[in-house]
Amino acid sequence: MVPGPTNLSMGVRQAMSQPQVGHMDLDYAKEFSEVVRLARKAFRNNNGHQFVLTGSGTLAMEIAVTSIVSPGDKVLALNTGYFANRMVEINKAYGASVEEIRTEFGVSADPDEVRRKLAAGKFKAVFVTHVDTSSTTCNAVKEIVKEAKNSGSLAVVDGVCSVGGLELDFDRLGADVVFTGSQKALAAPPGTVLIAVSRELLEQMEGRKDSIRGYYLNLLRWKPYMDDPRGYFATPAVQLMQALKVALQELDKEGLDARWRRHHANAEIIREGIVSVGNRLVVREPADRADTVTGIWTKDGAAPDVQRVLRERYNIDVAKGLGENGTKMLRVGHFGNLTKEQANYFVDSFANALTGR
Numbered sequence: 001m002v003p004g005p006t007n008l009s010m011g012v013r014q015a016m017s018q019p020q021v022g023h024m025d026l027d028y029a030k031e032f033s034e035v036v037r038l039a040r041k042a043f044r045n046n047n048g049h050q051f052v053l054t055g056s057g058t059l060a061m062e063i064a065v066t067s068i069v070s071p072g073d074k075v076l077a078l079n080t081g082y083f084a085n086r087m088v089e090i091n092k093a094y095g096a097s098v099e100e101i102r103t104e105f106g107v108s109a110d111p112d113e114v115r116r117k118l119a120a121g122k123f124k125a126v127f128v129t130h131v132d133t134s135s136t137t138c139n140a141v142k143e144i145v146k147e148a149k150n151s152g153s154l155a156v157v158d159g160v161c162s163v164g165g166l167e168l169d170f171d172r173l174g175a176d177v178v179f180t181g182s183q184k185a186l187a188a189p190p191g192t193v194l195i196a197v198s199r200e201l202l203e204q205m206e207g208r209k210d211s212i213r214g215y216y217l218n219l220l221r222w223k224p225y226m227d228d229p230r231g232y233f234a235t236p237a238v239q240l241m242q243a244l245k246v247a248l249q250e251l252d253k254e255g256l257d258a259r260w261r262r263h264h265a266n267a268e269i270i271r272e273g274i275v276s277v278g279n280r281l282v283v284r285e286p287a288d289r290a291d292t293v294t295g296i297w298t299k300d301g302a303a304p305d306v307q308r309v310l311r312e313r314y315n316i317d318v319a320k321g322l323g324e325n326g327t328k329m330l331r332v333g334h335f336g337n338l339t340k341e342q343a344n345y346f347v348d349s350f351a352n353a354l355t356g357r
Contacts, residue, residue, distance in 0.1 A: 001346060002319040003133040003161065003293045005183035005190045006336030008243075009250060012188060015243040023238050029229040035241055036226055038248035042163060042186065042256065043178060043196045045170040051195040051219060051226055052244070054237040057160040059217070060179035060193040062090050064127075064156045066214040067177065067197070067205055071095030073124040076117060076153070078109040080139060081132030082322050087158065091127070094213060099123070105325075106135050106295065108288040111143035118151035125154035125176075130168070131161035134322045136295035136331060138166070138288055145175045154201060160184060163194070164251060165263040165292040165335040176201040182240070185263070185292055187336035188247035191240045195219070260291075266334050266343040267291040273347030277354060282329060292335040301327040306353045314349035 021028045032052075040050045053059065069075065069091060077088045079102045091098045101117060103109055109128065118126070126148035131138045141157050148155040155175040162168055163178070165185030170178055176198040183190035197219065205212065205220055212218045216234060225233045251259060271281060271289065274296055282295030298306055303320050304327060310316040321329030334343060 001333050002317050003331050003333040006187050006333060008187060008189065009337055011246045011250065012243045015246040016189065016239045018242065021238055023235050024232060026230065028238060031245055032229040032241060035245045035248065038245065038252055039194045041252055042194070042248060043170040045196040047171050048199055049197045049202055049223065051197065051222055053193050053222065054191060054240065055193050056190065057181035057193060058086065060181070060195055061087055061158060063195065063217050063219060064177045064179060065090050065094050066212050066217045067201065067219055068125050068154055068156070069094045069096045070210050072097060074099065074122065075125045075127060076101070076123045077127045078114065078139065078144065079103070080109055080129055080135055080137045082134030083132050083158065084129040087127045087129065106137055106282040106284060108137050108139045109144065111140055111147055114144055115147045118147060118153065123151070123153045125156055127156045129158040131166065131290040131292055133161045133293050133331065136282055136290055136293045138290040142173060145173055149174055161290065161292050164259060166290065167260050170196045182244050185335040186247050186251065188244045189240055191237050192244050263291040263335055266338050266340060267294065269340065269343040270294055270332060270334050270346060273350065277351045292333065294332045294334065296330045296332065298328055298330060303327050303330050306330060309353040309356060310349060314353065316346060316349055
């Protein structure tokens with residue numbers, strides 16, 4: 001129950017144990033086409049372009065920047081935690097002029113503040129993290145994307161900790177880029193990224209006066225392979241793609257709406273259980289709480305001890321906070337294949353761990 005990677009089903013694990021298949025094999029090309037089709041369904045992306053690449057979530061973050069940013073472009077980044085700040089750093093690395101809206105730890109970005117900021121100047125793009133796993137804060141991406149598009153800016157959503165676990169409909173949202181990693185709510189192994197891109201943005205990329213500052217990070221180079229996997233651009237992690245296919249099939253069988261409801265129900269069990277034994281949630285406002293990960297303030301800097309007891313006595317892994325919050329905060333991932341019974345088991349185990357039992 002760390003905030004990723006999450007547990008894998010037996011079917012997903014078995015998919016990685018098959019004999020090696022060549023990435024140019026025609027049967028693998030068919031498999032990969034199915035991965036792309038299922039990825040579209042996971043994003044509800046019927047109108048845009050879909051990409052699935054080998055790499056970590058940070059790769060997707062960087063691709064989002066290379067796709068949009070030219071040196072000197074002015075962008076707005078909503079900084080709600082460690083990973084939102086990483087997006088700031090990547091933008092700076094590619095020469096963007098970055099303005100930030102920073103929030104208090106555990107507080108989401110205010111769409112009204114975003115609107116005022118956008119009204120005060122022209123921005124090429126707005127970057128927002130749907131759920132930042134460091135602060136466990138959930139941003140109101142529908143409202144923020146709407147403000148970005150109304151201002152004429154492109155909208156980029158980091159959905160690494162949300163896609164598959166929180167409501168996100170790419171076509172209805174209207175963002176230009178939404179990306180996720182395989183290792184969280186999709187319940188696949190780490191190592192693949194899924195990226196939905198709007199037609200508007202792809203057209204802008206094709207018409208850029210300056211070249212995209214990347215080779216592997218250039219989606220225009222990847223697009224022919226997404227359209228026809230019988231071609232070749234770079235060698236994919238074949239077993240990871242096969243495992244991702246099974247995870248996406250399992251999502252499709254459960255149904256996206258049902259999966260969102262399950263995540264919400266389990267999150268409510270865990271949040272109510274945490275509060276019932278006298279602990280505070282890091283995110284104070286209910287609307288800002290994610291259904292995929294929850295932050296807990298522990299008493300008297302007890303986070304390492306509670307983490308240890310959960311692991312040694314109850315076989316549950318949770319994560320500590322990052323940086324200065326390492327001794328006073330725990331982060332509990334409750335996404336992927338987590339069941340109601342497991343959520344309740346965590347609540348009981350957490351209550352016992354607080355007393356050292």
